[in-house]
Amino acid sequence: xxxxxxxxxxxxxxxxxxxxxxxxxxxxxxxxxxxxxxxxxxxxxxxxxxxxxxxxxxxxxxxxxxxxxxxxxxxxxxxxxxxxxxxxxxxxxxxxxxxxxxxxxxxxxxxxxxxxxx
Numbered sequence: 220x221x222x223x224x225x226x227x228x229x230x231x232x233x234x235x236x237x238x239x240x241x242x243x244x245x246x247x248x249x250x251x252x253x254x255x256x257x258x259x260x261x262x263x264x265x266x267x268x269x270x271x272x273x274x275x276x277x278x279x280x281x282x283x284x285x286x287x288x289x290x291x292x293x294x295x296x297x298x299x300x301x302x303x304x305x306x307x308x309x310x311x312x313x314x315x316x317x318x319x320x321x322x323x324x325x326x327x328x329x330x331x332x333x334x335x336x337x
Contacts, residue, residue, distance in 0.1 A: 238278075243311075245270065248270065249307055249311070252266055252267065252304055253305055260293050263293050263300070264293045268290065270286055271286055271290065282310065286307065289304055
């Protein structure tokens with residue numbers, strides 16, 4: 220395989236790695252906010268608005284809608300906000316596993332296998 224094709228594959232892999240890194244950090248933040256809402260609603264509201272207006276969030280409109288809906292529940296019902304955050308975390312986990320599978324399949328199909336495989 221030519222060096223430029225390998226370099227293109229690494230570019231794709233790096234973009235997938237960046238997406239995975241962003242989604243895992245978002246998952247950690249939402250998990251933390253689901254617990255923080257019971258202590259301070261104002262800090263939780265500020266943190267969720269930072270996530271809503273983040274430039275990278277425009278790539279994930281479904282997640283943005285979920286966080287906006289959860290953000291509207293911060294002051295009214297902290298329990299409902301916590302439940303919406305845990306639901307969003309489950310969706311993010313599914314997205315991360317899908318991206319990891321895509322990243323693994325990208326390089327698995329291009330490697331040559333030598334020997335006997337059963």
